[in-house]
Amino acid sequence: MTLPRQRGLTEQAANTAIDTACRLLRLPSIRNEFSDIADRAMKDQLTYRGFLAELLMAECDDRARRRSERRIKAAGFPRDKSLRAFDFDANPNIDAATIHTLASCEWIKKSQPLCLIGDSGTGKSHMLIALGTEAAMAGYRVKYVLATKLVNELVEAADEKQLSKTIARYGRVDLLCIDELGYMELDRRGAELLFQVLTEREEKNSVAIASNESFGKAHMFRRTRARRCRNSTGSASLPPRFQMSPGRPPRAVVSSA
Missing domain, CATH: 3.40.50.300 (P-loop containing nucleotide triphosphate hydrolases)
Structure with a gap:
């Protein structure tokens, strides 16, 4: 599937294109968070590179979290216990x-x-x-x-x-x-x-x-x-x-x- 590429996309068309691209590339975190990150980037006056870095780091962090969750689930612990909760x-x-x-x-x-x-x-x-x-x-x-x-x-x-x-x-x-x-x-x-x-x-x-x-x-x-x-x-x-x-x-x- 090839996404149409054109200049001057409307805000709604851009959001739709980003959503579709993230689904195809399997980037769920960017798809869920790009709007909030874009708003923060505009407020903080980030460069394009800074904005891109924020997007990619959000995806990397979320993938690391999901991998940890999978490993914890695969371990077969009978209940959740943490060092923080130990008395x-x-x-x-x-x-x-x-x-x-x-x-x-x-x-x-x-x-x-x-x-x-x-x-x-x-x-x-x-x-x-x-x-x-x-x-x-x-x-x-x-x-x-x-x-x-x-x-x-x-x-x-x-x-x-x-x-x-x-x-x-x-x-x-x-x-x-x-x-x-x-x-x-x-x-x-x-x-x-x-x-x-x-x-x-x-x-x-x-x-x-x-x-x-x-x-x-x-x-x-x-x-x-x-x-x-x-x-x-x-x-x-x-x-x-x-x-x-x-x-x-x-x-x-x-x-x-």
Whole structure:
């Protein structure tokens, strides 16, 4: 389709032409905002280049926002949680400065792991979702899943001979958030399958885990990890921890093991 081009378009004809062109070029933000931006440009006496820059930046900003929304939706968070809404006063053992350092996502860029450990009600899930949301907004692919749901999916995949494909799918995201590890006991098979997911991601992509138990106690991970260490030439390492238990000072270590 070729749009008619002529000089001296009326205001209404110009608006119609802009609307049609934006639809063809798939520029919804410019189509929705060009009139307001044009009015502001005239008021501020912008040059043609300045006006064009305002239009293009509006489109770029809106596309970035929509991409963030898609990544957050794809992550599968059960509810909206943000760092801004977290009550640091309710748990003074959590260092706000450390949390905001984690929100910079530098540890995800370096493919490092994070474990949030604390009792019920200390805000582990809130923090996990909030940090995952920050990562999605920063451009990372994120996936949130409950530990029991992940294990059940892995068991079904193993029974259907689809385990490798399932593990690979969880291995592709930049950040895998595993919540509520420790609230329900895993049998040996479930622990082994979950450990395969962690092994697949080790030193490749980040994993963030929220647990009410230390990894030394969490559902056979001690024995599973010990067996893997004996069968490998290298030494496996547990994720760095952020301690969220009341009465203890917080710890946040995101350096390579």
